[in-house]
Amino acid sequence: MSDARIEAYSRALFEVAQAEGNLNIVEDELFRMARAIEANEKLRSTLTDATIPVARRQQVVEELLGGKASNTSIQLVSLIIGAGRGRELPAIVDRLVQRASSEQQREVAEVRSAVALSDDQTKRLAEALSKSTGRKLNLKVVVDPSILGGLVATVGDEVIDDTVRTRLEQLKTRI
């Protein structure tokens, strides 16, 4: 998919979410959905398989997000899947998050954690990262059990990695 098309879809999602008045919630939910699709091969192949009817793929999305995401987010994901752009959904969502962050003069900070963070931890982490980088941040937390423990934060090109997985890798290398 071309950048122009990704840009167009992300702008469309942004406009709809903004019009619905829940941009922050939508971009956060879509961000989590995109990371889930990236991490789950079976889900990715199901949503991008052209041999599966579009209605069935949209039904899968509604079943997955039903009760866990806002109606706007579900409808927007169904729209992308229905347009046959399921493969590009993560890229579209990433652009949407960037756009939303730019609107707020913030930069996207992706944080991966082995377990879910509490609201308090998320807030304190956002403040700590903002203080550390000197930038206003739009924090996105992704639960990724593969890192085993700890956190890894990516802000632009800067990566702050303090995960158990990385420490084990370093230990293995030293051994």
Add this chain to the structure above:
Amino acid sequence: MNLIVTALFAVEDPSQTHNWLLPETAEIIYGGLASTIVFVGLYKFAGPMVKKSMKARTEKIQKELDGASSARSKSEVDAADIRRALGDIEAERKKILAEADTQAAAILVDGRARLVKEVAELEAKAVADLSAARGRSGEELRGEIARLSSAAISSAVAASLNDRAQQDLIEGFIKSVGASK
């Protein structure tokens, strides 16, 4: 013996001849003439033949002598050639033997040098193989230990990552990031 007997009889019978030793005069004359004729005939007719025969024989003998002389000369030349050839063969034999000795000595030297070199290479290869095998074994052992250690550490760490540990890690991260500026 018969002549003596005849002479004795003649002495006893002198009528048969006038001399017991000599024949009758006419007989001497006729006999002498006949002998002369025979001798003249022989000289005239048989002499040339005898001379010719003798001359031919002389020529033949001379020819044979010449042939023998020629054969002798040729034999001497052949003998000289043979002696010279023998000398050449001896020189060639000595030369071949000398060359063979030289080549044998060179081959011996080369062989010794090659053997020394091969032995040195084999020794070096054996040492290298031994060292490599030792290193490989060490590497394999270290790798195995590292693998087992890593697996053990991963298992131990994973087992120790309870909720409390996860929260401690998160809080530690927030604290360290917040303190980094």
